[in-house]
Amino acid sequence: MLYPIFLRLDGKKCLVVGGGQVAERKIAGLLQAGAGVLVVSPEVTERIEGWAGAGRVMWYRRLFQPDDVEQAHLVYAATDDAAVNARIARECQQRKIWVNVVDDPERGDFYLPAVLRRGHLQLAVSTGGQSPVFARKLRDHLARSIGPEYGEINDLLGELRQILLARIPDPGERQRIMEGLLAEGFWEDLVRGEMEKVKERIKNVFGDCWPQS
Ligand SMILES: C[C@@]1(CC(=O)O)c2cc3[nH]c(cc4nc(cc5[nH]c(cc(n2)[C@H]1CCC(=O)O)[C@@](C)(CC(=O)O)[C@@H]5CCC(=O)O)C(CC(=O)O)=C4CCC(=O)O)c(CCC(=O)O)c3CC(=O)O
Numbered sequence: 001m002l003y004p005i006f007l008r009l010d011g012k013k014c015l016v017v018g019g020g021q022v023a024e025r026k027i028a029g030l031l032q033a034g035a036g037v038l039v040v041s042p043e044v045t046e047r048i049e050g051w052a053g054a055g056r057v058m059w060y061r062r063l064f065q066p067d068d069v070e071q072a073h074l075v076y077a078a079t080d081d082a083a084v085n086a087r088i089a090r091e092c093q094q095r096k097i098w099v100n101v102v103d104d105p106e107r108g109d110f111y112l113p114a115v116l117r118r119g120h121l122q123l124a125v126s127t128g129g130q131s132p133v134f135a136r137k138l139r140d141h142l143a144r145s146i147g148p149e150y151g152e153i154n155d156l157l158g159e160l161r162q163i164l165l166a167r168i169p170d171p172g173e174r175q176r177i178m179e180g181l182l183a184e185g186f187w188e189d190l191v192r193g194e195m196e197k198v199k200e201r202i203k204n205v206f207g208d209c210w211p212q213s
């Protein structure tokens with residue numbers, strides 16, 4: 001069973017070996033997370049070249065060398081050469097650096113999910129490597145019912161939680177308030193798309209905790 005995790009990568013160096021379509025997709029995800037991306041590949045796609053030109057990735061225009069993995073927290077073996085990808089995986093595993101292997105996932109340490117992003121809210125779908133296209137389609141299916149408003153609701157709940165943390169010292173009491181808010185009626189309004197009602201429900205709890213506001 002794979003272990004799901006959300007990593008804080010901002011400012012951490014990640015190495016992508018290879019510069020094709022697959023490398024490009026992995027780099028796009030890393031950049032969204034604010035990682036420092038190093039790319040090693042004699043050739044890259046136009047989009048990767050653009051990122052390099054804009055200083056968003058550091059591109060080493062050459063073939064992979066074993067020492068390349070040394071400075072990275074995560075490594076992506078994303079070339080089209082199976083022997084090179086296997087070599088990258090070995091170099092990482094010797095050094096206990098986590099590696100994703102695009103053509104032979106079981107050699108690697110982690111898989112990427114298909115991700116639905118709604119502000120701070122993220123839904124990640126993994127099929128355990130069974131069918132990446134199914135993961136993508138399921139993400140697209142979920143996107144139809146989980147709209148951008150879910151991101152807004154999530155942020156409002158985050159603000160409310162900060163207020164509760166500051167004003168209500170008892171964790172049990174805080175949890176009771178949250179459970180009370182996120183009860184059946186809340187979900188009925190949410191799935192019916194009655195977002196104004198949902199926001200009203202949240203604001204009422206703000207009012208109860210902070211009557212002067
Ligand atoms: C195991 C895993 C390891 C990893 O790469 O992390 C892996 C492995 C492989 N993918 C292959 C093929 C394709 N992968 C995609 C797409 C995506 N692949 C992604 C993840 C993963 N792919 C991990 C498991 C995820 C899970 O658990 O479900 C997504 C979700 C996330 C991402 O990559 O960011 C992203 C969609 C995201 C989005 O759209 O947002 C497409 C379609 C397309 O390009 O749209 C195709 C072509 C169609 C096909 O072949 O099915 C092949 C065969 C290569 C060959 O034939 O040589 C292998 C190797 C193998 O399975 O042996």
Ligand SMILES: NC(=O)C1=CN([C@@H]2O[C@H](COP(=O)(O)OP(=O)(O)OC[C@H]3O[C@@H](n4cnc5c(N)ncnc54)[C@H](O)[C@@H]3O)[C@@H](O)[C@H]2O)C=CC1
Binds near residue numbers: 019102132
């Ligand atoms: N895991 C996934 O999500 C998917 C994996 N794949 C697999 O990914 C692999 C790569 O696919 P694409 O990006 O489409 O291939 P591609 O042929 O477009 O790109 C390969 C890249 O690897 C680089 N490269 C080759 N040898 C190198 C070396 N020794 N050092 C550094 N860079 C080197 C090339 O310059 C090129 O930029 C394929 O083998 C395919 O089987 C394909 C689709 C999805």
